[in-house]
Amino acid sequence: MDGSARDRDAEGRARNARPRDGLGRPLPYGADGVARQPEGVARTPGQTLAEAQRLLDAGMPFHAHEVFEDAWKSGPSREEPLWRGLAQLAVGLTHAARGNARGGASLLERGTDSLARYAAGDGVPTYGIDLAGLAAWARELAEHLPGPIDAAAEAPRLRG
Secondary structure, eight states, rough: OOSSSOBBBTTTOOOOOOOOOOTOOOTTSSSOOOOOSSSSSOOHHHHHHHHHHHHHHTTHHHHHHHHHHHHHHHSSSSGHHHHHHHHHHHHHHHHHHTTTTTHHHHHHHHHHHHHHHHTTTTOOOTTTTHHHHHHHHHHHHHOOOOSSSHHHHHHOOOOO
């Protein structure tokens, strides 16, 4: 690619085709990258949580955020704050691992706020997610961001 044309998918939408590393950062064309998560995959909540946890444990929170994003876009509207909040936590961890402490802390706070609003709902399903534990994890991580962190070592447990 010479910079004069944009990468496009089969439907003609702009898509960056550059390979990416495990934290979602673009690499030069031709470099070995990490396989991207397919977009628009319909999963059950259990499958979403299992796949996202696998990616978090592997130190790939950017990819986990994409799994949560699929759930938020395809799931029931009343569950949007749950999946959006989890996606924001994953992106917060991504920024922290990239060394962006300010952006990481901001997204961890937004994710925690989304989860708190969701948990305040009446009779909303939590699918075994440890919402209180995730909020505590996010607050602690945000308060102690020194610089780049090891995403796999800092990955939260989604279920208690």
